[in-house]
Amino acid sequence: MRRRLLAGSQSELSASAAPSASNCCAxxxxxxxxxxxxxxxxxxxxxxxxxxxxxxxxxxxxxxxxLDNKELARQYHTIEALRGAEKLQKYLHWIRRSRVERISNRRGNK
Known part of the structure; x- marks a missing residue:
């Protein structure tokens, strides 16, 4: 397998080091x-x-x-749909610029 990677183009090598191999949030x-x-x-x-x-x-x-479970099941059952959810836009804008690793459980505060 190593030979195949080394024989491949540079784009193939960088694709093998994609974030999926690391701890990247979907x-x-x-x-x-x-x-x-x-x-x-x-x-x-x-x-x-x-x-x-x-x-x-x-x-x-x-x-x-x-988002409640019914909304998640009916409308947001893919990552692309979740990324486009209107209710998550403000949060996603904030978290992408943040270094936060942990947030307190806020489920009861709805």
Whole structure:
């Protein structure tokens, strides 16, 4: 495998070092120390064995704070849809410029 990578073009080499190999949040695209698994369709809505995405803790907490499970299942069941969610725009603008690794659990403050 090493030979194939070395024989490839420079673009192939940089593609192999893409953020997917590191701890990159799927939503805010920041590199963080830890990721948590987010069910794109909430388990309560039948998504127990469905697709998941790795999110940093602040993003995961904020998604569940700002969107309820029915909205997540019906409208925001892909990362692209989550990135486009109107309710998340202000948060995403802030977090992409931030170095925050952890946010207190805010679910009860709705």
């Amino acid at each position: 939503l805010c695209e920041r590199e963080v120390q830890q990721l948590s698994r987010h069910h794109l369709i909430p388990r309560e809505e039948g998504g127990r064995h469905g697709p998941t995405a790795d999110l940093c803790q602040p993003c995961h907490s904020s998604v569940h704070l700002l």
